[in-house]
Amino acid sequence: MWRSAADQRAYEEARRNVRALRGFYIHLTLYVVVNTILVLWNVFGASHRPWSGAPLLGWGLGLTAHGVLVWSRVGLLGRRWEERKIAEYMAREQVRTISTEKQLVEAQMRLLQAQIEPHFLFNTLANVVSLIEPAPRKATLMLEHFIAYLRASLAASRATQGTVAQEATLLRDYLALIKIRMGERLQYRIDVDPALNEVPLAPMLLQPVVENAIRHGLEPKIEGGHLTVRLTRRGGRMLASIEDDGMGFRPSASAGVGLSNLRDRLAVLYDGEAQVRIEERSPGTAVHIDIPLSAPFRNGETP
Known part of the structure; x- marks a missing residue:
């Protein structure tokens, strides 16, 4: 039987x-x-x-x-050959599936960016209009940073690969805009190891984390606070840290979805080799993103 x-x-x-x-x-x-x-x-x-x-x-x-x-x-060539060929074809299919997932994640990120941009656009333009009469020089400065940020984010949304230097430029323009709105309530610093400037980095990977730190950590705090973005090298890996001394990590729908999207994106883009760690502080929060360097940079070379 x-x-x-x-x-x-x-x-x-x-x-x-x-x-x-x-x-x-x-x-x-x-x-x-x-x-x-x-x-x-x-x-x-x-x-x-x-x-x-x-x-x-x-x-x-x-x-x-x-x-x-x-x-x-x-x-x-026998059963072993057959099993080896089956494994080979399955591996090819898995690579094709991963590639498709990467394309899907990138498409989802572009859609998300397209949904976020109008909200940010209207808020920024409303701030510029409110500053035109009482502080025209500040309104002009805000528009300059806004144009630079839009140019960088538009290029990032169309690209599949960027660099650390490009991401740092986008963050500086973004934080300069928020600084005009929050004034002395926001103090920030961006430190990037010069050796990492040309390292490949997925476009707008860090910007949502910085935005979360502002929106959920520093903006609700009456006196504001400090934000530090730091990118350093540790052996064959790059560590990106976004630290603030704001209200601390409070799980919410938007913050939770943002971190979940970040983890999903990292898992697909770096084949599970990237890691995210959230560190609660008193006060504030630190988000650490550990990313593997590509082979040329891992060996201390440049392409």
């Missing part, structure tokens, strides 16, 4: 393969025996018979076709 229909089908398929092999070996044996007799007869016979070589060629072609049919069914 078979445990399942699949087991029975496997057994029947194996029997068919064995019978096919047996039939081929019988055919091969007959070919060798008969043609050996014909060749010997032709060589040692009283008269030369050219036609005796015809079965050797014609039958040989038939035997070859028979062998191709049998071995293509059974597997010329």
